[in-house]
Amino acid sequence: MITLKFPRTRGLRGVHYQLPDHIQVLLRQYRQRAGQNEMGGLLAGWMRQKCMSDVWTISHFSLPSQDHPAGPRWFQLNRQVAQNFIDDLFVASSGTVYFIGFWHTHPEPHPSRSRPDERVIHDLFRNSRLEISTQLGIIVGNQGSLYAWCQRADGQISELPNKRYF
Template sequence: MMDWTANEGRFLIHLLPDVMAVFEAYVQRSLPDPESGGILLGTVHGPHIEVTHATPPFPTDRRTRYSFERGSKGHTEVADQMWEESRGIIRYIGEWHTHPEDYPSPSGIDLREWKISAAKRTDGRPVIGLIVGRKGIYIQGTSAAGKAIVYQTLLGNCPALDQ
């Protein structure tokens, strides 16, 4: 489990072990490993978020060493199914993808895409952008106005990824 905080503890994100297991499966450890990604689903508790699911890459996704684009099938269907089965409790939280670096940081493309996604949100909540590196994770919330909030882990490095 991983807990992340922003704004002096006023915002918390909790990642469940199954979510961390998905990330671990797609860390770019060797040169031929392509970027991977998916969407984050979970529950909202006021300003706090619990990420309960991360979709893995689907065959329709476009994956290269330095890019990931979600395809037309898979992720949205999973989100819709979980929304219905949970009666609206489990919802879309944001996006995740990997970078081939130890401690990742967002590219200009990442930042632009998160702003676009956040502006499209109908519930007014920020979009969470999460990048998985070889030894660490970067998490940012982006509001509809484009304001970024960077989260910090409460445990230092990510031991589940630091192998």
């Protein structure tokens, strides 16, 4: 299991995301191959509070779907399909599993977030009623490397210090 630790900032609690080995393996299986469109989905999990940090364990992710429009260098979630996925998980878990971010692919070996990637999370905070104040973004490179960032409702973005790819 990898723990992605994003430090406390400006008086806010730190955020840790635990990414179990089996989720890492599954995400890497969906890396973008030559000639394919980007693909992606949602991340969901449960939280426990620990001292000065919220610790989220990623327990579920949605699979790529033809319902999400995509091209070789872009991906867009179908809002209704995404909402149905989260609603079903929330009900099945008796309200313990929440939407905590999204994942998608990029066509390069060592991806990083782009302005449109940041905009997706910004728009989620602006246009949705999210119950949590941070969102995780994971990008899968075409050779299986993973890049992650944490974005807060106030726009602050944190990357993993000295560990951009894992």
